[in-house]
Every structure is written in structure tokens, then in C-alpha cells.
Amino acid sequence: MLKSGKEYLEGLRDGRRVYLGNELVEDITTHEAFRNAANSFSLIYDMKAAPEHRDVMSYEHNGNQYSSYFLMPKTDQDLKKRMETHRRIAEWSHGLLGRSPDHVASFVTGLAMKPEMFEEIGKGYGSNIIKYYEHMRDNDIFACYTVLPPQGARKPELYEREGMTVPTLRVSDEDDSGVTLNGMKMLGTSAIFSNETWVGNLLPLGANQEKESITCAVPLNETGVSIWSRKSLEKYAVTEFDNPLSWRFDESDAMVVFENVKVPWEKVFVHDNPEMSRGIYVKSPSHSMGNHQSNIRFLEKLKLIVGIAHKIVEANGVGHIPAVQGILGELAAQQAALEAMIKGQLNEPESLVDGYININRRYMYAALHWCTTNYSRICDVIRDLMGGGPFQMPADISVIENSEMKNTFEKYWSVPGQSAIDRMKLYKLAWDLIGSEFAGRHLQYERFYAGPSFVVTNYSYLNAPWDTFGGLVDDILDSY
Numbered sequence: 001m002l003k004s005g006k007e008y009l010e011g012l013r014d015g016r017r018v019y020l021g022n023e024l025v026e027d028i029t030t031h032e033a034f035r036n037a038a039n040s041f042s043l044i045y046d047m048k049a050a051p052e053h054r055d056v057m058s059y060e061h062n063g064n065q066y067s068s069y070f071l072m073p074k075t076d077q078d079l080k081k082r083m084e085t086h087r088r089i090a091e092w093s094h095g096l097l098g099r100s101p102d103h104v105a106s107f108v109t110g111l112a113m114k115p116e117m118f119e120e121i122g123k124g125y126g127s128n129i130i131k132y133y134e135h136m137r138d139n140d141i142f143a144c145y146t147v148l149p150p151q152g153a154r155k156p157e158l159y160e161r162e163g164m165t166v167p168t169l170r171v172s173d174e175d176d177s178g179v180t181l182n183g184m185k186m187l188g189t190s191a192i193f194s195n196e197t198w199v200g201n202l203l204p205l206g207a208n209q210e211k212e213s214i215t216c217a218v219p220l221n222e223t224g225v226s227i228w229s230r231k232s233l234e235k236y237a238v239t240e241f242d243n244p245l246s247w248r249f250d251e252s253d254a255m256v257v258f259e260n261v262k263v264p265w266e267k268v269f270v271h272d273n274p275e276m277s278r279g280i281y282v283k284s285p286s287h288s289m290g291n292h293q294s295n296i297r298f299l300e301k302l303k304l305i306v307g308i309a310h311k312i313v314e315a316n317g318v319g320h321i322p323a324v325q326g327i328l329g330e331l332a333a334q335q336a337a338l339e340a341m342i343k344g345q346l347n348e349p350e351s352l353v354d355g356y357i358n359i360n361r362r363y364m365y366a367a368l369h370w371c372t373t374n375y376s377r378i379c380d381v382i383r384d385l386m387g388g389g390p391f392q393m394p395a396d397i398s399v400i401e402n403s404e405m406k407n408t409f410e411k412y413w414s415v416p417g418q419s420a421i422d423r424m425k426l427y428k429l430a431w432d433l434i435g436s437e438f439a440g441r442h443l444q445y446e447r448f449y450a451g452p453s454f455v456v457t458n459y460s461y462l463n464a465p466w467d468t469f470g471g472l473v474d475d476i477l478d479s480y
């Protein structure tokens, strides 16, 4: 069923424990640190259900209407529908909400396409994944994922020491009703705004880490769960004019702590199986479906960055200089290349599970590698183009509240064809995208959201047709 924005916001008032510093946040939908981002997520729900988007962004199954990111693709048309759904969601937030509701939903949909893999892991786990997928789909659930142990807690000798608090999440007990979790997971982007968290391991575990291999789903208001937010950037946005992006798109990142949290067996998907705790994602369409969304999201952000670059050089009066046009041309070429890499994923699909169709994994991993590697370089180019522009501007827009100052500001800061206020507005937007603390967090996000760079590169290594490449060499060697 399609949820409305209002229903989504009501769902966040569920007694969850969110800590911001030492403050227990009572209602994130009204709190100054989170309310605008909560509203941005709620708009996604309203807009995808609106008549003009409904056809593409939802699909009908057994008389019910569901969000298209739950669609298990069987045809080229299904892949297109999924892609356009991701694109519209990303377009509405300019790619700044990395973990929008379609991200983890795509991971779970990809897992549910291969229930037999779960049945091999544990009896009944196959139907668990199907039921969880249906629960998410039927209730339009927004899930985040916490799939990494915290830094500094990865060596077994650290958490096996007698009497030590368990830093990384593991199963501390189990009985007929389910498992008990204790420990902490990093790093729940948009955990504060999600209904549930998917708990698991996206990076490999050691063979002796059976109890850490637990993969399950936990509602974020479950007894014993607490969410520890990083610094809110929305709270410190000066005004909407001064920090337009921090103001409404700070999806936040948070550590999630589990203290004696009970998880019923029907929400458990992997247990006591370190290999498959990570294997489920890459042995099913899950990882590629989730990261296809990431590619598309990045592309929408890149379009905004290229647009900002163009506006900035015009505002600086340097847009006519051939060398500057060359820089813009390079940015435009990079944007087009990424778009082609994404569209190519649909042009040469593959089948990972009988009866279903999947985007081309190698092209998706190439795009993922491209995005991770190039983001900071692209931001550097925009910094170059901005020069000292952002720092010519007054501290904030309050300058125009004083009529004398406003006149002086207009007199000296305006240029032919552009008022001082318009210039300031553009520079404030550009700085929030490229230079502010919000921008700095995005720099880190784009580097790490899919794992560190050596892991991202390894996906391309693992999926490359080395036999084919080597065969080309053999053919030449054998020919003389």
C-alpha cells in the first residue's frame, strides 16, 4: 500500500529513543534538528502517490498498489520503471538524500528474489525473507541499514576479553522465541527517519565471528534500541537562505545501540554463518539493485553540481573565456558519461535468478567506482571556479534587515544584471553544496557509503571476465 506523507510522519512518533548530545529528542518531526529533513522524506511519500507520478512510481499486484522499488523485475519495462522511480526520488532531493526509502527497500527486494538461498542457510529463513519483504512492501516501510561493526571493535580479542562490554553487535542469547542482541552498529544514515533498521554485515567477517553474523530486521522503537545522532547540520543552518541544503536535506547519520533487544525468529535471516552474512548480498541481485539506486542518485546530484558551476562562472563574468568553457565542457562530459553508464546497465541486463531480470552488474560497479573516485575531484573543480566568491558575502542575510546596510550592500555587491541579494543567494547555495559542513559530510558519504575504496574497486575485480581478457592474449600468443 502507498503511505501518505502524513502517515509517514505519524509513524515517526513511535516512542523511539533518539539522542542528540545529552538530549532525548521527544518528537523528531517537530524538533529543530530534524523536522525539515523529516518533512523532505514525507514529501517523497506524497509525491510518489500523486496522480502524475503514480503510474511510474507504483505498480499493481493482487489489486493493491505498491511502490515501484518493491517491484521484482521480470522485463525490460520493469527495469525502466524501477530506474525512473529512483530518478524521480533523487531529483526531488537533488541526490542529497542518499538513503531515501528506495535504497534499502531495493536491497531487500533483491534478497527476496532468492528465498532458496536463505532456506539453505537455515530452515524457515526462506519464508522469513519473503514475509519481511511483503511486510515492507505492504506497509511502505522505510528501512535504513546498519551493516558494519563500529571502528575499533573489529578484532576478536577486543570483544572476547572477559568482563568487557561488547562493543560490536552480536547475539548474546537465544531461545524458542528468538535471539537477544547486544552491542552497537555503525552507521545508520537516515536511521532517525526510518521505521526499521536492517542489521547485518556488508563487509566480510572472520570465520569465528558466528555471533556477529546475525542478520535481522529491528523496528527502531523496539525496547532496548537507542539511536545516537551525530551533530545535526539542520539545527545549525543559519536560515533557509543562508544554508538552503543543510536546512532541509540533512538525512543524518547515527550509531544504533542494542541493549538486550529481542528479535523474533521470523525476523532473522542469517545466524551463526559468517560467510553468508555478507554472501547474501552478492549472491543475489540485492547488492546490484541497491547500488543501482546509488548510481542514479549520484547522477541527479552531479546535474546540480554542473548547474552550479555554470551559474557561478556566469556570475563571476568569466563564462566567455575559452579555458573556463573547457572546464565546463569537461564537467558536462563527465555527467554524460555517468548517465551513459547507468543507461547501459539496462541495455545489457543479465539474469541472476531464474525468471527475473537484473541490471548489468559490471556496469553498475564501474559507475559505483567512478562516483566514489571522482566526487572529491569534481568538488575541487567547483571550488576552483568559485574562487573567493563565497567569502565576499556578508555573514548572513540579516544584513538586509537594516535599510541603510541593505542599500550599501546593493550598491557595492551587485553587478549589471544581478542584484546583490541574488548573487548572495547563489553563493550561499553553492557553498552549502561544496564547502559547508553539510558539504564536508557529503564528501565523506560519497567516499564511504558503499565501503572503503579498496572494497569498491574489488567488486570490479571480482566481476571482470578475466578468462575472456586472458583469451585475447592467448589467441595472439598461439598465432605464431
Ligand SMILES: Cc1cc2nc3c(=O)[nH]c(=O)nc-3n(C[C@H](O)[C@H](O)[C@H](O)COP(=O)(O)OP(=O)(O)OC[C@H]3O[C@@H](n4cnc5c(N)ncnc54)[C@H](O)[C@@H]3O)c2cc1C
Pocket (backbone or CB within 6 Å): 099, 144, 145, 146, 147, 148, 150, 151, 186, 187, 188, 189, 190, 253, 441, 444, 445, 448, 449, 450, 451, 452, 453, 454
Ligand atoms: C557519511 C557516512 C554514511 C554512512 N552510512 C552508512 C549506513 O547507512 N549504513 C552502514 O552500515 N554504514 C554506513 N557507513 C559506514 C561505511 O560503510 C564505512 O564508513 C565504510 O565501510 C568504511 O569503514 P570504516 O568507516 O570503518 O573505515 P575503516 O575500515 O576503518 O577504514 C578507514 C581507512 O583505513 C584504510 N584501511 C582499512 N582497512 C584497510 C585494508 N584492509 N586495506 C587497505 N586500507 C585499509 C583505508 O584507507 C580506509 O579508507 C557510512 C559512512 C559514512 C562516512
